[in-house]
Amino acid sequence: xxxxxxxxxxxxxxxxxxxxxxxxxxxxxxxxxxxxxxxxxxxxxxxxxxxxxxxxxxxxxxxxxxxxxxxxxxxxxxxxxxxxxxxxxxxxxxxxxxxxxxxxxxxxxxxxxx
Amino acid sequence: xxxxxxxxxxxxxxxxxxxxxxxxxxxxxxxxxxxxxxxxxxxxxxxxxxxxxxxxxxxxxxxxxxxxxxxxxxxxxxxxxxxxxxxxxxxxxxxxxxxxxxxxxxxxxxxx
Numbered sequence: 001x002x003x004x005x006x007x008x009x010x011x012x013x014x015x016x017x018x019x020x021x022x023x024x025x026x027x028x029x030x031x032x033x034x035x036x037x038x039x040x041x042x043x044x045x046x047x048x049x050x051x052x053x054x055x056x057x058x059x060x061x062x063x064x065x066x067x068x069x070x071x072x073x074x075x076x077x078x079x080x081x082x083x084x085x086x087x088x089x090x091x092x093x094x095x096x097x098x099x100x101x102x103x104x105x106x107x108x109x110x111x112x113x114x
Numbered sequence: 115x116x117x118x119x120x121x122x123x124x125x126x127x128x129x130x131x132x133x134x135x136x137x138x139x140x141x142x143x144x145x146x147x148x149x150x151x152x153x154x155x156x157x158x159x160x161x162x163x164x165x166x167x168x169x170x171x172x173x174x175x176x177x178x179x180x181x182x183x184x185x186x187x188x189x190x191x192x193x194x195x196x197x198x199x200x201x202x203x204x205x206x207x208x209x210x211x212x213x214x215x216x217x218x219x220x221x222x223x224x225x226x
Binding site: 041103 | 118146148155156158163203207215219
């Protein structure tokens with residue numbers, strides 16, 4: 001049972017390069033999320049998708065785009081990477097419901113932008 | 115603005131003692147509060163959820179309290195073990211769906 005799978009685990013980019021972070025979940029969850037984690041700042045929500053076909057901005061969406069490809073997959077794209085986007089990125093999923101709103105996280109992608 | 119505060123200083127504690135962590139929040143009216151554990155190089159793992167109408171919740175050696183008047187949650191690890199060493203995050207969601215926000219976390223170090 002893989003849970004939430006993120007690729008790649010590590011990535012180094014030069015300023016201005018683009019890349020897509022991939023995320024897939026095998027728990028049949030409706031909702032998926034992208035967070036970034038920076039030292040001393042905690043996890044900050046970039047984008048989320050409450051259900052297949054919908055996406056919404058979170059707290060820090062600037063510089064990012066997302067695609068909910070299907071129920072399983074939710075990708076995060078950096079069109080023109082900047083050093084300020086150096087961070088650890090986590091994808092998460094949840095089953096929407098009154099008693100099942102806990103998040104399941106992937107193991108993260110460590111991104112460095114030089 | 116909304117803020118979640120956790121003690122940024124690591125909590126060093128001897129094995130067998132009780133570790134107590136604090137989560138304070140401002141400008142939220144949360145329906146519930148969650149606690150997660152995060153190990154180095156890994157994603158957070160859900161531990162406990164406590165609702166606004168619950169004063170206390172327990173799971174094995176973990177106990178969480180939630181005081182909506184004080185705007186505070188306390189997280190206790192009783193009979194702590196070295197395997198409990200990790201960073202613990204609290205998280206809140208207000209009324210709007212999808213916007214679970216996290217504190218920066220408190221690192222716990224349990225020494226034998």
